[in-house]
Amino acid sequence: MEDGIKVSVVIPVYNCAPYLRQCLDSVVGQTLKEIEIICVDDGSTDQSPQILQEYADKDNRVRVLTQKNLYAGAARNNGLEHAGGEYIIFWDSDDYFDLDALKLMYDRAISLDADLCVCNAQNFDSQTGNFLAHSYVRKPYPQTDVFNINDCKDRIYTFTSTVTWNKLVRRSFMMEQQIRFQQQQHINDVLASLLILSLAKRICICDKRLIYYRMNRKGSLMESYGEKLDSVMSAYEETGRELKKRGLLEDPQILQSLVDKAVGVYFFTMPYVDSYDQYLAYFDRMTRQDSFLILGRDNINGNKNMQRYLDMKKMSPGDFLFSEYRRLTGQNEEKQQKIGALKREASAEKKAAAANLKAANKETKAAREDLQKTKNECEQLRGQLSQKDKLLSLRSVRAALSVSRFLGRARQK
Secondary structure, eight states, X not given: OOTTOOEEEEEEESSOHHHHHHHHHHHHTOSOOSEEEEEEEOSOOSSHHHHHHHHHHHOTTEEEEEOSSOHHHHHXXXXXXXXXXXXXXXXXXXXXXXXXXXXXXXXXXXXXXXXXXXXXXXXXXXXXOOEEOOOSBOXXXXXXXXXXXXXXXXXXXXXBOSOSTTEEEEHHHHHHTTOOOOOSSSSOSHHHHHHHHHHOSOEEEEEEEEEEEEESOTTOTGGGGGGGHHHHHHHHHHHHHHHHHTTGGGSHHHHHHHHHHHHHHHHHHGGGOOSHHHHHHHHHHHHTSOOTTOSSOTTOOOOHHHHHHHHHHTSOHHHHHHHHHHHHHHHHHHHHHHHHHHHHHHHHHHHHHHHHHHHHHHHHHHHHHXXXXXXXXXXXXXXXXXXXXXXXXXXXXXXXXXXXXXXXXXXXO
């Protein structure tokens, strides 16, 4: 650890000027002050370099590295080589972060002597600002303070996402294990993330939503996923080869976790194909080519996506497409039935509420009438009392006059 730096924050930056200030404000404002902020400009052509320099001029914890456009994986590797913190985290320049994020994760990691601390995150829509339901820490995982791959072999790759921005990692661990990011244009954090999960001896969880992940951004991955399908498959194929080389896939439970993860991602990305020809190529790469999925392990029992994959391997591209159509149609019919049932339930509740409201209005009207009747009776009583007061007052005057006359006659005698 150099100069008491507790955490190195590495931020690849490429043409993110509209979001960069929000990101950097949330980083320099962290309540954990002993940090360094390494921003790696990946050949930006907008105002990002000027914004980075502005922050570097104001805060000596901010360093700016520049490189030609080699993509985020290479930028993260560049930042890692220049980092000196005890721990390191890789954040994205279009997200923003809870101001206590680093303190909470660092304190937990230090207290448990953890190589890795994983936190949760909150998705939000860049266009509307609305928060979106999603979790980056998914149970079950070992309910102990620390655990590792041996404690949850069948869930090690699926209890959290393959992103690295929710993972605070001991820097010396990354260097010793020679963990680096893939240098491809897209989906370049899968290898590093899964190696970290595989090799960390002590993993802890900070199940708080500390990262605000921007979605629906113009130019983002999801907007043009169809162009990046090759990167998705390349990322997992290279990861499979590396894990196999390190002897990690000899255990069938670990292999199962990896296959579950990859198959889920492959099926998730399949709807983003742009044409039937692209679909055929994607289908062939999933089922025919020599990827890590094709290991002669058809007896592996996995989740429902794994069963879809095993069925897919037995079909032609056209047959699988038709089976997916039938599956989705069935799902749609089931959803329509559920929607119909919910509508009927809502209608019944609405009618019951209307009846209750009608009864309540009737009771309210009766109560108002009773109240008015009581008010009228009170007014009548007030009138009667007023008349009695007047009579009493008149009698008092008459009595006083009688007494006065009596006393007058008495004095004359």
